[in-house]
Amino acid sequence: MYRYNQFDQQFVQERVDQYRDQTTRYLAGEISDDAFQQLRLRNGLYIQRLAPMLRIAVPYGTISSPQLKVIAEISRNYDKGYGHLSTRQNIQLNWPELEEVPDILADLAEVGMHAIQTSGSCVRNVTTDHFAGVSADEEVDARPYCELLRQWSTYHPEFDWLPRKFKIALNGSSSDRAATAVHDIGIEARKIPSGDVVLDVYVGGGLGRTPVIGSLIRTGLAERDLLTYVEAILRVYNRYGRRDNKYKARIKILVRAMTPQIFREKVDAEWEHLQDGPGALTDEEILRVKNSFVPPTYTDLNNEESLLGTQRLKNRHFNAWVENNVDAHKQKGYAIVTLSTKTPGVPPGDVTDIQMDAVADWSDKYGYGEIRISHEQNFVLPDVRQSDLLELFVAAEKQALGAANVGLLTDVVCCPGGDYCSLANAKSIPVAEEIQRQFDDYDYLHDLGPLDLNISGCMNACGHHHVGHIGILGVDKKGAEFYQISLGGHAGNNASLGEIIGPSFSRADVTGSIVKILDVYIHSRVQDETFLDCYRRIGMQPFKEGVYANAG
Amino acid sequence: MPTLVRNGEVTEDSWTYDVANANTPEAGSILNIEDFTKHHAGELHGVRLEGSVEIEDIIDQVKHAALIAISFSGFADGRGLSLAVLLRSRYDYLGELRAVGEVLPDWTPYMLRSGFDSFELPDLRAAETAIACMQRMTDHYQGSVSRPSPRFRRSSD
Numbered sequence: 001m002y003r004y005n006q007f008d009q010q011f012v013q014e015r016v017d018q019y020r021d022q023t024t025r026y027l028a029g030e031i032s033d034d035a036f037q038q039l040r041l042r043n044g045l046y047i048q049r050l051a052p053m054l055r056i057a058v059p060y061g062t063i064s065s066p067q068l069k070v071i072a073e074i075s076r077n078y079d080k081g082y083g084h085l086s087t088r089q090n091i092q093l094n095w096p097e098l099e100e101v102p103d104i105l106a107d108l109a110e111v112g113m114h115a116i117q118t119s120g121s122c123v124r125n126v127t128t129d130h131f132a133g134v135s136a137d138e139e140v141d142a143r144p145y146c147e148l149l150r151q152w153s154t155y156h157p158e159f160d161w162l163p164r165k166f167k168i169a170l171n172g173s174s175s176d177r178a179a180t181a182v183h184d185i186g187i188e189a190r191k192i193p194s195g196d197v198v199l200d201v202y203v204g205g206g207l208g209r210t211p212v213i214g215s216l217i218r219t220g221l222a223e224r225d226l227l228t229y230v231e232a233i234l235r236v237y238n239r240y241g242r243r244d245n246k247y248k249a250r251i252k253i254l255v256r257a258m259t260p261q262i263f264r265e266k267v268d269a270e271w272e273h274l275q276d277g278p279g280a281l282t283d284e285e286i287l288r289v290k291n292s293f294v295p296p297t298y299t300d301l302n303n304e305e306s307l308l309g310t311q312r313l314k315n316r317h318f319n320a321w322v323e324n325n326v327d328a329h330k331q332k333g334y335a336i337v338t339l340s341t342k343t344p345g346v347p348p349g350d351v352t353d354i355q356m357d358a359v360a361d362w363s364d365k366y367g368y369g370e371i372r373i374s375h376e377q378n379f380v381l382p383d384v385r386q387s388d389l390l391e392l393f394v395a396a397e398k399q400a401l402g403a404a405n406v407g408l409l410t411d412v413v414c415c416p417g418g419d420y421c422s423l424a425n426a427k428s429i430p431v432a433e434e435i436q437r438q439f440d441d442y443d444y445l446h447d448l449g450p451l452d453l454n455i456s457g458c459m460n461a462c463g464h465h466h467v468g469h470i471g472i473l474g475v476d477k478k479g480a481e482f483y484q485i486s487l488g489g490h491a492g493n494n495a496s497l498g499e500i501i502g503p504s505f506s507r508a509d510v511t512g513s514i515v516k517i518l519d520v521y522i523h524s525r526v527q528d529e530t531f532l533d534c535y536r537r538i539g540m541q542p543f544k545e546g547v548y549a550n551a552g
Numbered sequence: 553m554p555t556l557v558r559n560g561e562v563t564e565d566s567w568t569y570d571v572a573n574a575n576t577p578e579a580g581s582i583l584n585i586e587d588f589t590k591h592h593a594g595e596l597h598g599v600r601l602e603g604s605v606e607i608e609d610i611i612d613q614v615k616h617a618a619l620i621a622i623s624f625s626g627f628a629d630g631r632g633l634s635l636a637v638l639l640r641s642r643y644d645y646l647g648e649l650r651a652v653g654e655v656l657p658d659w660t661p662y663m664l665r666s667g668f669d670s671f672e673l674p675d676l677r678a679a680e681t682a683i684a685c686m687q688r689m690t691d692h693y694q695g696s697v698s699r700p701s702p703r704f705r706r707s708s709d
Contacts, residue, residue: 151694
């Protein structure tokens with residue numbers, strides 16, 4: 001993974017000193033609440049319903065074992081001994097004291113971490129495939145482009161006061177695991193026959209109140225043009241994005257108002273001035289950053305089909321875990337392991353300090369000290385020897401990180417919801433928990449197959465409900481918590497937005513409605529058809545009838 | 553009375569805002585764009601622009617102004633930053649570029665790097681804080697108006 005050089009380290013340190021000074025002046029009454037809000041947000045600090053929330057940046061979801069151990073330590077020292085893996089691959093602390101945040105940031109800086117631009121109207125943490133660099137289906141490792149964008153966007157003089165937050169995601173694999181279609185900018189990296197990498201740029205995708213699939217505005221962009229082209233997009237957005245209504249301020253609204261065609265022309269006109277300027281990347285810089293993502297020195301191993309076969313026959317839980325949580329590695333004899341945080345009774349994405357320490361230890365013991373965080377709010381160990389899988393599984397089960405449900409219904413993506421967040425209309429975590437308890441039978445879950453269930457507590461859509469195969473949205477109905485269910489969303493290749501099935505449900509009726517929806521699927525599917533494929537074939541009507549038939 | 557910071561120091565302000573709407577605006581006064589255009593004002597005058605202005609349409613009128621003041625309305629509105637960048641890097645504007653309106657000390661480092669060289673702060677205390685803020689960060693990753701080369705084009709550490 002990328003290692004900080006002296007400048008990266010100095011920069012983060014100076015940013016801590018700067019924030020400490022800002023906090024001191026705020027507490028002395030020299031900065032107004034409104035002005036300080038903008039300053040603290042740019043260092044990841046929200047003031048929430050119960051306490052402040054600090055969002056720590058995990059650039060493109062990659063973190064080292066010493067870094068994760070420091071976060072575990074911080075959660076013990078300044079918090080309640082747990083953290084939360086967010087849908088933007090970051091780690092959040094729910095209970096820090098405002099006065100102590102500068103000290104937390106100082107501790108983070110010691111290991112090259114920070115909370116820079118994890119909130120506020122600026123370019124946020126750039127995200128990518130959590131299997132980048134290791135997955136068997138990868139064409140291009142997107143991490144170097146993420147790192148180039150991270151450096152370029154950090155404390156950008158012109159683009160730190162945008163109309164609204166700005167999210168960029170990159171993908172370089174044949175399966176899009178980065179949800180690029182629903183980002184302000186989504187970039188697909190691919191190889192052309194010459195062996196060079198080119199970039200296809202999508203703009204104006206997003207979730208929130210107005211979900212939109214991004215529009216392709218540039219194909220075949222050269223690597224050297226990455227930063228200048230993004231600069232051109234940001235300048236057009238900064239100048240023309242709406243600032244009168246925060247619900248209409250995201251770039252998707254601008255792109256739609258202008259039309260993607262006109263927006264593209266504006267960007268191209270701007271880019272003409274920038275393309276050959278000093279912002280164009282040099283071959284040396286591209287190489288320097290790529291070289292910081294060279295693979296570890298793998299041992300020459302063989303695949304362990306027969307060993308794993310024997311182990312899987314003997315242990316059906318292990319068998320299920322390998323089936324769902326283990327993915328193909330590009331290196332023979334290795335595997336990618338996803339450690340699920342989705343256990344009933346635990347809010348999705350919540351991890352204790354002990355679990356964080358354990359994951360860090362496993363990454364040292366069974367890998368090269370690197371951990372990923374997926375936008376589905378799970379941990380990923382990218383380089384596990386196939387012969388170590390069983391041992392790791394047994395250890396993970398003991399730490400409640402061994403659930404064999406990755407990609408299944410109970411691998412719920414969920415925002416913190418009304419239990420923590422002051423924006424939420426309704427609670428989301430208890431809804432997730434009830435569904436997880438209802439569907440605790442592995443054979444049934446496995447039979448249902450791949451199923452993304454995403455839950456948001458309000459229309460800001462932090463739980464990405466629009467792109468869940470089944471999406472649940474908390475709404476407020478005359479002061480009571482109600483839930484709208486949508487079907488057919490999808491975040492990967494051929495992305496789509498879910499459609500609302502009909503009138504919303506009371507909390508007591510949500511799980512029952514999900515049961516009915518799944519009954520319709522089971523009775524309608526043809527052979528191995530997935531839920532999503534089935535929905536796309538038969539449409540909404542049968543589901544609607546199944547859910548509302550006896551509702552009166 | 554606002555306090556002016558120019559080139560990193562608290563400075564006496566020699567400019568005045570022309571509010572009298574005089575037929576012949578005095579030298580050293582800052583006019584709004586309508587008056588500036590009407591009087592064919594130029595090297596002896598300043599002009600005040602909003603961040604939202606379509607600079608492409610008025611650049612020929614304002615490029616000879618001795619001073620361009622860009623007004624920040626609402627402290628989270630970054631349009632004035634893009635406007636400053638365009639004036640400096642696209643239209644090679646060399647006169648004084650002044651940040652006015654809601655200018656808070658912690659915002660001035662962004663403004664400085666986007667091409668502003670003077671700042672109207674609410675009072676002396678704010679002006680001194682702004683000077684300290686502008687000196688805090690040693691260097692940055694990306695290029696800017698004040699230092700066009702990004703770090704990767706300069707000698708490495």
